[in-house]
Amino acid sequence: MLKHLVLTVDYTTEWEQAMEQLPSLLQLLGTEDVTLTYVLQTHKRLHPDDTEGAANERLRRIGEKLSQSLGIKTDTRVLKGFVAQEVQALVKKLGADGVIACNRSHRAVKELFFGNTVLNLARMTKAPLLIIPVQDQPTSAEEEILFATDGSTASLNAQVLFEKLMSGKHTGRVVWVHSAEPEPADEATEQRINELAGRHPGVHRNVLIGRPVDQIIETITDTRPALTIMGKRGSTPIQEIMIGSTTEHVAAASPYPVLMIP
Structure with a gap:
């Protein structure tokens, strides 16, 4: 199925909360290999800690945790530019089967018109895109x-x-x-x-x-x-x-x- 996925990472508490759902989804989809990526948006003002070295280290820690808990292979990539374009290019370069992204604004359909990163990915993607929302509802009732x-x-x-x-x-x-x-x-x-x-x-x-x-x-x-x-x-x-x-x-x-x- 979707054996190799690219996981887009951001360093927010919402992303961490959403990713609590990730292990069961990776197992469901038969994923064996995850490439974690973070895009330094050089067109925006960067935080002093938002460096390539710091991003690599954070990705490495997240990847190690995933690898140890699920027994899957992980790799990391730090990119520079516009998130949606860079992620799409990475998927093509790696021959990955799809992308995972966190949706932090599922509460209103109108958010679609404001154009955040995950919805830009949704509009542009030519590969399967798994969108995981911040969970503020009861967890899934069953494995349906x-x-x-x-x-x-x-x-x-x-x-x-x-x-x-x-x-x-x-x-x-x-x-x-x-x-x-x-x-x-x-x-x-x-x-x-x-x-x-x-x-x-x-x-x-x-x-x-x-x-x-x-x-x-x-x-x-x-x-x-x-x-x-x-x-x-x-x-x-x-x-x-x-x-x-x-x-x-x-x-x-x-x-x-x-x-x-x-």
């Missing part, structure tokens, strides 16, 4: 994995990963939200969901009507899944950044981890 789909081809890669996880005997839930007015593709989407549930007895189905973001967030809040998986339509064009996709809005507002799969 949620797959939210709109029935489009953009969700097919997300479905492939979801089904791989289901073959590992996890329980799961498929959520499809459609509008009150029937669409030509609705019948094919419903058939695909029925076939998926037929292949995996532990998968529940939720077919809902309404605004996708609202219905998906409500389902996440009610069921408290260990992970929500959603497809993403590539990188978001500049002219659409202020609109954002359903997946980006859900990732911004979800109180539980979301994995975006391009």
